[in-house]
Amino acid sequence: MPHKLIRMQRTGDQTPARRPIMLAIAGDSAAGKTTLTKGLAEALGSDRITTICVDDYHRYDREERKNLPFTALHPDCNYIEIMEQHLQLLATGQPILKPVYDHNTGQLTRPELVEPREFVIIEGLLPLHTKLMRACFDITVYLDPPEEIRRQWKIRRDTQKRGYTADQVLAELERREPESEAFIRPQRAFADIVVRFAPIAGRNDPPGTPLSAELLLRPTIRHPDLSGVLADSDQRAIHLRLDRDENGRPVDALHIHGYAPREESQVVEKAIWSQLGVNAGDPPATLGTLDTGERSEPLAITQLLLLYHLLDATR
């Protein structure tokens, strides 16, 4: 039962170094994992946080993958056992020699030494794939945008930054679909928080309205008491609703509205930031930043809630 062993090791006295707080951010390609991670890393500062993208554990480079009967989403296309070993080492405060995959060239390059800092974020396609991996995390997140939105994000990102044509991206998405269903989406069930950036159904907001966010706050971890924040806001920016999870169980769903006036969302951001007790003043301006240069208040509020969890886990 290796997953039990890692739990024992993390809670026992033998842990050689102070263990970091481990956050997993899982989801399909272009689901927004890097975007979410970047804001957290900037808010905490590079001296406090280590971030790793598990695309680095691809077993084959881009050229080799062209001739394989499976895609980068398949566990057989990734060094899953090495990922498990490395997660255990990081979770117990030890350094790793991490492989490196270069998205610019599609090649595997020289490995790099990574030391876990106070917080470690592991983001990627399969960080919650096995029981042993899941046992390494304090907080687990799954990004679950509607497929149509993820498709738009992937086409834009892969054509602008990874050298693909739109037709190549569409063909690859189709090829990946069965593996997405088999290996990526099942991880949703293991997340403490499921995040969905999407327009609010039935509202017909004008084009350009920032996406809203819905966060399922599962009772698998202790969530912040938002009663003060909710009471202070007039509920246009944010509200909590009792919903049903995929297994039919009741679950809290936090709705963060992209259509709310920016000033109202920022009242909520300030209230959550002041609850964190890290710093006087305003929340870091980098929260909510998209790579298009636009700002998303629902993204900023989501990042603040994850910051709450990271800091709370240290207490």
Ligand SMILES: Nc1ncnc2c1ncn2[C@@H]1O[C@H](COP(=O)(O)OP(=O)(O)OP(=O)(O)O)[C@@H](O)[C@H]1O
């Ligand atoms: N919350 C959001 N609101 C609007 N656009 C977003 C959001 N999150 C991500 N995007 C857009 O989607 C694109 C893909 O996001 P990102 O690179 O963060 O995905 P990813 O999950 O890290 O992808 P991959 O696993 O393929 O590296 C980005 O170019 C970004 O502009």
Ligand SMILES: O=C(CO)[C@H](O)[C@H](O)COP(=O)(O)O
């Ligand atoms: O799903 C992905 C996660 O980023 C990538 O497509 C995968 O990592 C392979 O990279 P590339 O498409 O650059 O060859």
